[in-house]
Amino acid sequence: MDHLGYLFAAYSIIFxxxxxxxxxxxxxxxxxxxxxxxxxxxxxxxEPPLAPAxxxxxxxxxxxx
Amino acid sequence: xxxxxxxxxxxxxxxxxxxxxxxxxxxxxxEAEQGIVQRIFYFHxxxxxxxxxxxxxxxxxxxxxxxxxHKVWDDLSYAAAELGMLFCTLVLVTGSIWAKPIWGVWWTWxxxxxxxxxxxxxxxxxxxxxxxxxxxxxxxRFAAVLGIVGVLxxxxxxxxxxxxxxxxxxxxxxxxxxxxxxxxRMVATLLVSLAAFTIxxxxxxxxxxxxxxxxxxxxxxxxxxxxxxxxxxxx
Numbered sequence: 001m002d003h004l005g006y007l008f009a010a011y012s013i014i015f016x017x018x019x020x021x022x023x024x025x026x027x028x029x030x031x032x033x034x035x036x037x038x039x040x041x042x043x044x045x046x047e048p049p050l051a052p053a054x055x056x057x058x059x060x061x062x063x064x065x
Numbered sequence: 066x067x068x069x070x071x072x073x074x075x076x077x078x079x080x081x082x083x084x085x086x087x088x089x090x091x092x093x094x095x096e097a098e099q100g101i102v103q104r105i106f107y108f109h110x111x112x113x114x115x116x117x118x119x120x121x122x123x124x125x126x127x128x129x130x131x132x133x134x135h136k137v138w139d140d141l142s143y144a145a146a147e148l149g150m151l152f153c154t155l156v157l158v159t160g161s162i163w164a165k166p167i168w169g170v171w172w173t174w175x176x177x178x179x180x181x182x183x184x185x186x187x188x189x190x191x192x193x194x195x196x197x198x199x200x201x202x203x204x205x206r207f208a209a210v211l212g213i214v215g216v217l218x219x220x221x222x223x224x225x226x227x228x229x230x231x232x233x234x235x236x237x238x239x240x241x242x243x244x245x246x247x248x249x250r251m252v253a254t255l256l257v258s259l260a261a262f263t264i265x266x267x268x269x270x271x272x273x274x275x276x277x278x279x280x281x282x283x284x285x286x287x288x289x290x291x292x293x294x295x296x297x298x299x300x
Contacts, residue, residue: 007104025272
């Protein structure tokens with residue numbers, strides 16, 4: 001039981017560093033997801049209106065019918 | 066984070082880690098010579114394994130990026146380098162904590178320790194390059210080459226205990242070609258710890274790659290928005 005402190009320190013550091021890394025990824029992912037949603041809504045707002053001809057999609061069927 | 070694969074991997078990580086901790090602190094017998102501090106080994110070696118796995122993925126994904134040029138390989142390479150660095154740091158730190166009561170010093174310029182430190186420096190420079198240089202194709206290619214060169218240090222680390230005089234124990238296979246772990250419970254504990262760390266590595270890699278993919282998506286969205294605003298201004 002002499003070296004219990006060393007054992008405790010080693011395992012604590014492992015879980016501390018991995019825990020901090022998980023928090024780092026989690027917060028970064030949440031921030032990036034918010035940014036993606038913001039940019040997508042901004043893109044939808046700025047979407048240029050389609051010209052009337054663009055609204056009509058030509059329907060092509062095999063054999064040109 | 067809300068992805069079902071990510072949730073499944075997180076659950077598997079928690080379960081396997083609890084099993085590994087149970088085996089390390091309850092199941093496995095205390096080693097006769099080193100005593101309780103030898104239990105550091107059951108997490109020290111898996112840290113080394115996933116660090117090598119991470120750097121191996123850096124080289125493989127870097128090679129695929131150089132060959133195919135898809136950004137996804139570069140993202141995978143970057144994420145694996147970060148994880149490899151995290152676990153390589155843990156190897157050096159836990160090794161140092163283990164060395165103090167056994168060798169009487171925190172650090173010695175032993176062949177295995179030195180080659181592992183060189184690996185840490187190599188991938189440290191890789192991450193510094195990625196962090197401070199612009200996110201261009203040229204930098205990604207240069208980083209891919211660095212990642213491939215860096216991985217050459219791993220076989221040197223593995224065979225260093227056989228090539229040079231060292232005080233680091235050869236655990237899996239001794240110099241005499243014997244099995245380093247004599248008790249089967251020790252082998253079982255090591256295998257469970259290795260599995261737990263591998264699952265955790267896959268989970269962390271999955272999350273980190275997802276984050277980098279989101280970053281790439283943001284760059285594309287910003288570009289589209291800027292182009293649209295430019296078109297509006299010229300109208």
